[in-house]
Amino acid sequence: MQVTVTTDWLEKNHQTVKILDASWYLPSEGRNTFNEFKSKHIPNAQFFDIDVISDKNSHLPHMLPSPSSFNDQVEKLGISNNVKLIIYDTDGLFSAARVWWMFKVMGHIEVFILDGGLPKWISENRPISNDHYKAQRGIFKSSLMPSTVVDIPQILETTAQIIDARHPKRFSGEAPEPRINLRSGHIPNSINIFYKSLLNKQNCLRPKSELLSIFLNAGIDLNKPIITSCGSGVTASIIILALKQLDHIQTALYDGSWSEWGLRDDLPIATN
């Protein structure tokens, strides 16, 4: 399925879409993405904060909120069911994939990633704004797609292939986790595909043929169900984006990811 739009397309069609800046970085990077947004964004974009629009009752980082809470928060950003959404971030492609996935889970069909994100947009000298306005409230009703998000009991029972998007050294357990108190290693029988390998130097999703060979080389059967996982459900969304680009259907994300699995001493773990 189509998952991205080009910068050219967006500049021509920006009047007919809703644009979201979904930038987010690991806390260790110390960036204030909202301030960055305020000083520099694609005209008319709104800021979507995955830490704010998340399940406030969970101790885990930015978990998927309930449909009703999601409805309320995105309505405040001026989003309605009938809008076409374009998501970007300041990295090229990182947390935008998470927001794209969140809208997909909530049943929104018309959501796309801006290929190359803000860096490509700026490098092409396209218009930039620092004019932040409050959106007129939208009307949004989610229809949650439960088959696209899984939890621990489902992981323990699943026959699906599990892809872990973290760095190979974190996957193998050689490198420490960035979050404290987490064990090192991975879910037994999961397969490592580092999310960066799906992106080119400009942080754009690689062409279909290259994506296909990455998955096939990793031993993935694209006709069978796949669950993706990572550190906290952000880069696992990039794997989903790539899989959807290849028209994969039975794709789900383990939202707890390593932030949850790594914390639980009672769950099986593998290294190397």
Added chain:
Amino acid sequence: MLTSLKKQPADRIIGLSALYNADPRQEKIDLGVGVYKDAHGNTPIMRSIKEAESQLWNTESTKTYTAMTGDSGFHNAMADLVLADSVDQDRVSFCATPGGTGAIHHVLELVKLTETNPTVWFSDPTWGNHLTIAKHLNMQIGKYSYFDNETRSVDFKAMLSDLSNVANGDIVVLHGCCHNPTGANLSKDQWNIISELLLEKEAIPFIDIAYQGFGEGIEEDAFGTRLLANKFPEMFIAASCSKNFGIYRERCGIVMAISKNPDISIITQGNLSYVNRQNFSFPPDHGARLVTMVLRDADLRADWASELEQVRIGMLDARTHLAEALRTECNSDRFDFLAHHRGMFSRLGATEEQVNRLRDEFGIYMVFDSRLNIAGVTLDKVKTIAKAVIEVGI
């Protein structure tokens, strides 16, 4: 004597089922009959119903007759579920019936007893049984436009225009939610406009609500029914428990007839009782009793509501998946309507020839008018279905 009988046309949906069962292909896909199926192709008994059955087995002490129009506990529980507080219940007369089909037949027989000889208006298209029952009872049938085959949504302008022809005292049959066979439903605004028009025409609404809880949610799906019940001096409701309680074979349905005032309601009640007596005396009780137990026990009700909600969102999930797979296959948004439709069915808008090709070439069975049962669309089959739909040129 029996030699003088003419052959009846076979029920085409039931006939389709027989064809499907006889098809030896492993990869065949059943999107035909209107029964809910889970991802494994089973129609499970709901947990709450199973629990109520177990309690009933332990506590039921007699199998003597219930009341002629069924148990009053069932009437009240169903009135709360369908009507809530939209109308004073002393204006409502009740009658338990064998399924929702029984309720439809029952209402039309009651209408005949009034000797007012109205035209009964149905949406075009509507569930096949609506028309055949009305025909069987020798009633005058009217049809109003409903579905735009191009956009696969409600053709509201044409609907209003046709309904402006109804006469004072005519019956207008409306699907309470989850329109069968199209899947296209009225918005709240459109319900409001229809209610104003029918009030002005002094027509009598007859709501068939067979899928409460399958569309937007248990309460949301009763919006139109409650709106009308609140406004109209007279109205009929036929409700089915087959789908939302999963008790198809128990045959559990109910008629609710709203009269102008409590005095007339007593006479209406007597006539409902009379119709039952002439047809089969007492209605089936087992399913009705299970439904009453589930609705009246807080824990059972909560469990029922949550299982029903799972069924509902599971079907929406399948709808979105299918719409997205079709987007991929045809590179356009022309099948997005599947995600906007609600309930167990959608009309694809294909020709009968295309439907036959789907069956013959791909082993995909849907009703000849291109109604497909979304519950049959499991995620592992989404791609196959989408490819086939495009392949036959829909």
